[in-house]
Structures are given as C-alpha cells and as structure tokens.
Amino acid sequence: MSLSRREMVAGLGALVTPFAVPRAVAPPPAPAGEPPAVPAGVAPERLARDEDFWRSVARQYRVSADFVNLENGYYGIMPEPVRRAYHRNTDHLNERNSHLLRTAYKAQAEQARQRLAAVLGVRAEEIALTRGGTEALQLLIAGYRRLRPGDAVMYADLDYHSGQYAMNWLRDRRGARVERLVIPEPATRQAVLDAYAAALREHPRVRLLLLSHMNNRTGLVTPVREIVAMARERGADVIVDAAHSWGHLDFTMGDLGADFAVFSLHKWMGVPLGAGFLYVREGRLADIDPAFCDETYPGGDIRSRVHAGTMDVAPVLTVGTALDFHEALGGAVKQARLRFLRDRWVHQVLDVPNVEILTPEEPAMYGTITAFRITGRTSEADNVAITTELMERYRIFTVRRGGPARGDCVRVTPALFTSRDEVDLLAAAVGDLARRTGA
Missing domain, CATH: 3.90.1150.10 (Aspartate Aminotransferase, domain 1)
Structure with a gap:
C-alpha cells in the first residue's frame, strides 16, 4: 500500500x-x-x-x-492564471481555426516577442520564437556558418546532451574537429575559469563554444561573461544555453555579453510546453544560415532562422500572462x-x-x-x-x-x-x- x-x-x-x-x-x-x-x-x-x-x-x-x-x-x-489562460487560448484557437492563424495571430505573436525582448533587455528584432530551447539550440549550432575544415568546436561534459549531439554533427556537416572539456570537481568559480582558459589555450582552432549558463545535470552556474570574453579574444564565438537560467536567475542579456543564446519558456517562466526562443545580437545574423533556405521571411529577418511549420500557437498566445506572473513576483x-x-x-x-x-x-x-x-x-x-x-x-x-x-x-x-x-x-x-x- x-x-x-x-x-x-x-x-x-x-x-x-x-x-x-x-x-x-x-x-x-x-x-x-x-x-x-x-x-x-x-x-x-x-x-x-x-x-x-x-x-x-x-x-x-x-x-x-x-x-x-x-x-x-x-x-x-x-501557475493557475497561466493554466486558465492557456485553456482559453486553446479553446479560442480550436474555435477560430485557420481564421485566427491567418489574421490576428501574427500580431499577437509579435506582441509576445516584444514582451520577451523587453524582459531580456534586447530588441525584438534580435529574437525569434521557437518550439523550445532545444530547437533553438539545434538551429543556432546547425546554422553557424563560420566554420572551415580543420576548425574546432568545443563543449563541456556538463552541457546539455542535445547540444552535444548537435556539436558532434558538425564533424560531418562542417568538417570541424570536436573537442570536449571536463568541468572540475569541486567546481569553484576560479577552477571553472581556469578549465576554460586552459582548454581554449590548448585548442587554438576552436571557433565555436557551447556554454551552459546553468547546466541541467548539476545546476552549476558558470561565469558566462568572463568565459565569453576569453573566447572572443581567441577568435571563438559562444552559444549560451540559458534554458535553465532565464526566469530562475535574475539577469538580462547584457549581463552575459554573448552574441548568440537560447532560452526555454516552459521551465522557469511557466509558459505551456512548446515555447522558447533564440537570440542573435544585431550585426551577427549573417553568421547563421536561414533554416532550410526558408523564404517566408527575408534574409535580414531573424525569423528566417526558424521554420517550424504549423505549430501549436496556444503557448505563444499565453506568453503575456506568464510574463505578468513572473513580473508580479520579480x-x-x-x-x-x-x-x-x-x-x-x-x-x-x-x-x-x-x-x-x-x-x-x-x-x-x-x-x-x-x-x-x-x-x-x-x-x-x-x-x-x-x-x-x-x-x-x-x-x-x-x-x-x-x-x-x-x-x-x-x-x-x-x-x-x-x-x-x-x-x-x-x-x-x-x-x-x-x-x-x-x-
């Protein structure tokens, strides 16, 4: 019993x-x-x-x-206000059907994007909605176009497994070598900084680094800004995985200092399952390929880097209510x-x-x-x-x-x-x- x-x-x-x-x-x-x-x-x-x-x-x-x-x-x-809004939005979508998708939804999705950008401290034109943090991560990694044969990419043992797999895929896709570093135990701030500095020094051909802000295995929070700076000095870009940290820790994009990042909305922001977004700093969009050569949006629009087909839009319609709850607490x-x-x-x-x-x-x-x-x-x-x-x-x-x-x-x-x-x-x-x- x-x-x-x-x-x-x-x-x-x-x-x-x-x-x-x-x-x-x-x-x-x-x-x-x-x-x-x-x-x-x-x-x-x-x-x-x-x-x-x-x-x-x-x-x-x-x-x-x-x-x-x-x-x-x-x-x-x-939370309950969000759950109730999600049910209303699901019912509304079901009732209005294609009419909603072809008319009011685009403006409502743009409003959600504006709200998200404001909380993150960026411009709306720098983010694109996805179906989750994993999709955002895969799109940025797969679309990164600055690698040449013989260049290297790097991730740590504690990084998200789907991100690791996508980085491994670059071996065949882009001809890149894949390097792996081990986060030390005990993982003090200085020990983590030293581990990344040593790894970047030992592998000077690294051009792309995957970096978890808060990893999903142990919860370790890395000193992102410092690691991004040391990578940039060595000519490497960083994709920050902030799926677990946003809505959990109190920060904005400016605190991270990175040009590329991914976020989940169904973890600590309380949005329904099936929502996230990616970030590309203004001026860096040309370094990410359009998703599958999609032409729905012009090449200068970050939304051309995502193509999800017909998706469940009810989570996106619920973003505003979730952000209301988040901001009510702070x-x-x-x-x-x-x-x-x-x-x-x-x-x-x-x-x-x-x-x-x-x-x-x-x-x-x-x-x-x-x-x-x-x-x-x-x-x-x-x-x-x-x-x-x-x-x-x-x-x-x-x-x-x-x-x-x-x-x-x-x-x-x-x-x-x-x-x-x-x-x-x-x-x-x-x-x-x-x-x-x-x-």
Missing part, C-alpha cells in the same frame, strides 16, 4: 533521528487566481524566508499531494526564494558522511538545481536505485543524471510552490540514505 505525502512526512521521524522532521506537509488550498503582492521595501533575501508569503504563492499551483515533487527542472508547471524575488530552498536542504547534509554536493557554495554559482552523490554510488544503476528509494520510501520524486566525469548523481529541483518543510524532509531522507547505503 502506498502512503500519501502527509502520512510519509508524519512517519519519517521514526526512521531518521538526527534531523528535525516536519510533522506534516499538507497540500495547498485550492488555487486562487491572482499572484500575491510582493511587500514593498522587503529585501528579496528576507522575503525568501517568509513561509506565509510563499504559501500564498503555492496556492497558485495545482500540485499532486501524492508525493513531493523535487524534479521541476524538466518542466516548470503553469526576478530577484524568485531567485532569492529558489536559492533559499537549495541552501535549506544542502546545509543540513553538508557534513553528513558519504554525501557529496556537486554544486559549490559560492552564491553566484548556483540557483535551486543541485545534484548530490552518495560516495561510491557512481553508476547509472546506483543512482536510479537511489531515486527509486527516495520515491518509494519517502515519497520524494527526483531524477538520476549522468554526465559528470566522476560519475552519476541525483538531481534535486525545488520550485516556487515547494515549502521549507518539504526540503527539510529531503534533507532527512538523504541523511538516512547516506548512513544506510553509503560506501
């Missing part, structure tokens, strides 16, 4: 004694319809610890009470809360024997995504077993991730609806697992 989340939390105290385990975690009340007002004059770091305020945020989400969802990196669910407030949740559980297990935290303690190097490893448990099977036990024994949902050079790990991703008690439960469970199953 499976236990509910409430029963699981209430009973865990009998299993784990060194941790303060919450008495119960009840599902939030039925969602309301408006985002809560952020109190004026309260610093984001202070508001991040206000559980009453964040309970009011959690009421904006429909979340299953059957388990604690700490795997929110794959898909960031819509990027700085979201970032502070997400980092607080990470710190809350990580700091309870830092000194637990056999627990390895793969993201550093330097604040600029992480958000809420964090990976842990139990010493000696480095295989895929080991970490699948850990995630299975977390779910079956503690009703906590996480995911195993591969890619780090020292072995597989478990990724933990809280969300805005996650409570302090829920990450306390995770800390207790991880400590219990480490004592029972560590090397």
Whole structure:
C-alpha cells in the first residue's frame, strides 16, 4: 500500500533521528487566481524566508499531494492564471481555426516577442520564437556558418546532451574537429575559469563554444561573461544555453555579453510546453544560415532562422500572462526564494558522511538545481536505485543524471510552490540514505 505525502512526512521521524522532521506537509488550498503582492521595501533575501508569503504563492499551483515533487527542472508547471489562460487560448484557437492563424495571430505573436525582448533587455528584432530551447539550440549550432575544415568546436561534459549531439554533427556537416572539456570537481568559480582558459589555450582552432549558463545535470552556474570574453579574444564565438537560467536567475542579456543564446519558456517562466526562443545580437545574423533556405521571411529577418511549420500557437498566445506572473513576483524575488530552498536542504547534509554536493557554495554559482552523490554510488544503476528509494520510501520524486566525469548523481529541483518543510524532509531522507547505503 502506498502512503500519501502527509502520512510519509508524519512517519519519517521514526526512521531518521538526527534531523528535525516536519510533522506534516499538507497540500495547498485550492488555487486562487491572482499572484500575491510582493511587500514593498522587503529585501528579496528576507522575503525568501517568509513561509506565509510563499504559501500564498503555492496556492497558485495545482500540485499532486501524492508525493513531493523535487524534479521541476524538466518542466516548470503553469501557475493557475497561466493554466486558465492557456485553456482559453486553446479553446479560442480550436474555435477560430485557420481564421485566427491567418489574421490576428501574427500580431499577437509579435506582441509576445516584444514582451520577451523587453524582459531580456534586447530588441525584438534580435529574437525569434521557437518550439523550445532545444530547437533553438539545434538551429543556432546547425546554422553557424563560420566554420572551415580543420576548425574546432568545443563543449563541456556538463552541457546539455542535445547540444552535444548537435556539436558532434558538425564533424560531418562542417568538417570541424570536436573537442570536449571536463568541468572540475569541486567546481569553484576560479577552477571553472581556469578549465576554460586552459582548454581554449590548448585548442587554438576552436571557433565555436557551447556554454551552459546553468547546466541541467548539476545546476552549476558558470561565469558566462568572463568565459565569453576569453573566447572572443581567441577568435571563438559562444552559444549560451540559458534554458535553465532565464526566469530562475535574475539577469538580462547584457549581463552575459554573448552574441548568440537560447532560452526555454516552459521551465522557469511557466509558459505551456512548446515555447522558447533564440537570440542573435544585431550585426551577427549573417553568421547563421536561414533554416532550410526558408523564404517566408527575408534574409535580414531573424525569423528566417526558424521554420517550424504549423505549430501549436496556444503557448505563444499565453506568453503575456506568464510574463505578468513572473513580473508580479520579480526576478530577484524568485531567485532569492529558489536559492533559499537549495541552501535549506544542502546545509543540513553538508557534513553528513558519504554525501557529496556537486554544486559549490559560492552564491553566484548556483540557483535551486543541485545534484548530490552518495560516495561510491557512481553508476547509472546506483543512482536510479537511489531515486527509486527516495520515491518509494519517502515519497520524494527526483531524477538520476549522468554526465559528470566522476560519475552519476541525483538531481534535486525545488520550485516556487515547494515549502521549507518539504526540503527539510529531503534533507532527512538523504541523511538516512547516506548512513544506510553509503560506501
């Protein structure tokens, strides 16, 4: 018989004694319809610890009470105002059919593009909507036209697998060599900078570098601006993968300094599945091929670099409502809360024997995504077993991730609806697992 989340939390105290385990975690009340007002004059770091305020945020989400969802990196669910708008937009699309697509939609899509550009701090003419961050990444990599036979491209072990595959494809497509660097463990800011500097120095023919702002394996946040600058000095362009960082960390495009970047909208901006966009700095568009020689838009229009056919436009129609919710909270407030949740559980297990935290303690190097490893448990099977036990024994949902050079790990991703008690439960469970199953 499976236990509910409430029963699981209430009973865990009998299993784990060194941790303060919450008495119960009840599902939030039925969602309301408006985002809560952020109190004026309260610093984001202070508001991040206000559980009453964040309970009011959690009421904006429909979340299953059957388990604690700490795997929110794959898909960031819509808050209620966005979910309702998406349903209205889906119904409207179905009712109006081709008439909507051939008339009002183009202006509405342009309005969404204008809103996105304003939040990112760029011109609308520098971004093009896609069906997600992966499509945007593949289009920029495949379309990059400055490579010559004998040139090299480079990515790191922690970069997104679909981006790695697309870079590998350039070996046959463009005749490029493919170089790979390993992010050091422990991944301090200086160690990461040194690793990229050494890799670029050792491979002077690198002309294109894939760089994750926040990677999807361990959650490490790289010092993008500095790495972009060192690559530029050596004649290399950088495509920044910001799929996991935008809407999660508080930044604009100017903070990254890159000429090319990709973004997802269904992770931390709460847009329905099926939306993202790519960015090309003004003056660099000629270095990206039009998608499949598409002629729908003129060559000087960035939208010629994307061709998706007839797509589900309801997510695009919902972008404005999602940005309203994001801006009601504010990027700085979201970032502070997400980092607080990470710190809350990580700091309870830092000194637990056999627990390895793969993201550093330097604040600029992480958000809420964090990976842990139990010493000696480095295989895929080991970490699948850990995630299975977390779910079956503690009703906590996480995911195993591969890619780090020292072995597989478990990724933990809280969300805005996650409570302090829920990450306390995770800390207790991880400590219990480490004592029972560590090397």
